[in-house]
Amino acid sequence: MLQFKGRKILKKKGVDSLQVSGKKERLRDFIKKMGFKSTRQRDIIATEFLKTICHITAEELYKKISRMNKEIGFTTVYRTLKLLAKSGLATERVFADNLTRYEPISTKEHHDHLICLACGGITEFEDTKIEKLQEAVAVEFGFMTITHKMELYGYCRKCKKHAPASE
């Protein structure tokens, strides 16, 4: 069983708060449209989540929020993340450690991941050439692709000097 030794996540370029508030508006619209209700909790959770620059689990987000606010339960964080995913503001992903992680949608249309087996760091990348070849494979098999998943597991620049010799 694969297991990460840590959870440190690589940084991404600046996230501006204007963008966050735009997304929060989009969430509010979605909530209204669906006949749901806006709540203090959802607002706090969404704000905290949208500030996120990494792939976070419900547990991690819950802990982060608990530090400031003892009155928000795990279940609500969990449900709000699901809601964010349904509204299209978050993406749900499962990597090799089998935990469900959420990530705010980015400007990139679709991206894949490089995952460090030592530090757990996740780096995103995009490669149109690969995407095109994937589609070509699908067509060859008479397959209609809806989505795909591509993850490269290994050791990042910082960790590779400590990579186990035998693998």
Place this chain on the structure above:
Amino acid sequence: MLQFKGRKILKKKGVDSLQVSGKKERLRDFIKKMGFKSTRQRDIIATEFLKTICHITAEELYKKISRMNKEIGFTTVYRTLKLLAKSGLATERVFADNLTRYEPISTKEHHDHLICLACGGITEFEDTKIEKLQEAVAVEFGFMTITHKMELYGYCRKCKKHAPASE
């Protein structure tokens, strides 16, 4: 949450029994080398597993074996699959339905998967051009790749006529 409506698996070209017995010998060697013991159960489970032409779960293999042999427990099937994986005779994989599946190692060095969202069918493919591009991406990020995962989810030839219009 993604869910398969069925479990039908596409066929692969013939598996010859000579190959199976060669693999069984390899398992026996591994067992001996590690100081483990050969047992009737392990033999039955390995034989049944190596005949497998698809990606099977411990549960599925257990049920298949139970039909003929009521005296083999789920735990033993589970443990033998893990053992097969450790011995290098099986590959452990988790797809989007979050079940752990095992597949006998094939002649192909590495392969990726097309997974039908309607019937659950899994088709294997190999594409060296994609592999090379993946490696190029890794190098660009100073990343040392150990392994990778690539899955295309969609509708197979047979199921695509029934694919939901909206996705």
Place this chain on the structure above:
DNA sequence: AAGAAAATGAAATTCATTTTCAAAATGTTA
């Protein structure tokens, strides 16, 4: 303000996976 509907959160449930433990089987040694 009152009522209908939805949200909350603690606790319970689910379900695949993994571990425990006492009994049985294996294989090595004398």
Place this chain on the structure above:
DNA sequence: TAACATTTTGAAAATGAATTTCATTTTCTT
């Protein structure tokens, strides 16, 4: 081959993330 140390077995229990339940609280109409 008998004894013994070790491993294996399998039923049952434990684990742990994900999900649901349900009584209570909150929100959003009129």
